[in-house]
Amino acid sequence: MTYKIAVIPGDGIGPEVIREGVKVLEKAAEVTPGLDFEFVYYPFGADHYLETGQLLPERALEELSEFDAIYLGALGDPRVPPGVLEQGILLKLRFYFEQYVNLRPVKLYPGVPCPLAGKGPEHVNFYVVRENTEDFYVGVGARAKGKKKVKHEIRRSIYRAKFGVDIDVDKDEIAYQIGVVSRKGAERVIRYAFELARRKHKRRVTSVDKANVLSHVYSLWREIFEEVAKDYPDIETEFAFVDAITMWFVKNPEWYQVVVTPNMFGDIITDLGAMIQGGLGLAPGGNINPEGVSMFEPIHGSAPKHAGKNVANPIATILAGQMMLEHLGEQKAADLVERAVIEVLREGKVKTYDLGGKSSTSEMGDAIAAKVKELGKNG
Ligand code: IPM
Ligand code: MN
Secondary structure, eight states: OEEEEEEEEESTTHHHHHHHHHHHHHHHHHHSTTOEEEEEEOOTTHHHHHHHSOSSOHHHHHHHTTSSEEEEEEOOOTTSOTTHHIIIIIIHHHHHTTOOEEEEEEEOOTTSOOSSTTOOTTTOEEEEEEEOSSEEEEEEEEEEESGGGSOHHHHHHHHHSOOSSOOOTTTSEEEEEEEEOOHHHHHHHHHHHHHHHHHTTOOEEEEEEOTTTSHHHHHHHHHHHHHHHTTOTTSEEEEEEHHHHHHHHHHOGGGOSEEEEOHHHHHHHHHHHHHHTTOGGGOEEEEEOTTSOEEEEESSOOOGGGTTTTOSOOHHHHHHHHHHHHHTTOHHHHHHHHHHHHHHHHHOSSOOGGGTSOOOHHHHHHHHHHHHHHHHHTO
16 A cells, blocks of 8 residues: 655754654565555745745645555744734634544653652653644633724623732723633544543543633633443543643653544643653654544744754654554554654664763754664564
8 A cells, every 4th residue: 555645844853853753664564565655745934934824725634635654753933923823724724624633642662760759661652632623722812902903792791700910991901812622622632632542442532621721711621521421331531630640741741552642632641641751852742633634743942952963863753653553543553663663762872962971963863764664574
């Protein structure tokens, strides 16, 4: 089977890490009978935007919908105001393709230093299932001064609310941003988390929220979690407030199996997750639409200060490629790539700076590609 993969290297270290990711996927194809890739590159990102004023045109989106998956490096550039590229390209892709699951495995591999005292690979091995199309990411909100600019309904709520500061909504400047949870949106991602738990032989799903404060959106989230849980009596459930779970990730990471979370909390807790699995250089993610076009990327950003130096750790991107293989149904090749990463990390001969070594991005990619070949040959 030949898979058509759209590659968006993007900004900063994106092109360097993607180059290694593609290298490893090509090697996996070489040693897996019947597996092949056709990579088509797209230039979207800061340079393209600065040259053409174009972020992600509608035509490109239509074209991308013909692919089996999208492989993305990173977006963000200091020459462009924050949010322009992130919203105009990354979030646009997630929303356009309704990639409603952002799957982020938090797995510590042997040989990788963990900042948690006394914790090793046997303690850090869970999945965060982050909702990816709703919550505070819907982009509803405004800055406003004076009552005319504030929508009627919102003004009423603001009047009704009791603030700690005495604002006059007719005169004072305010800004507001609204988080939205829909029954359909929450249900589909929560169900995905339970299905994942079954598929991965995990026995517990933890739901994250802040229902004690953001009671409109997250009481709905909770209610739906409880409803969906009824269909999975074999799986234990619990709720955790987002502030508490950051503490428990550090203290007792071994407790967690599958964690399902609204979008913004998921964004925050997965950076913490990345740290306990050894750093951002090791943390992959998949933006998944089980019925549509999915997109795989490292969860780190474009790291402009490391760009062009061939020093960034490509493992997060290589593991994102591994997730893509699994998503495409190429489990054998996926396992091969993961085993190669594990083996190279365990040997500890090739280490990028974040792992305490001096190896380059391409040396790490080469080592993993060579290991894929070696393990592939031995079956
Ligand atoms: C992530 C990133 C993005 C997010 C940004 C770049 C828009 O932080 O993938 O976690 O907030 O989702
Ligand atoms: Mn993030």
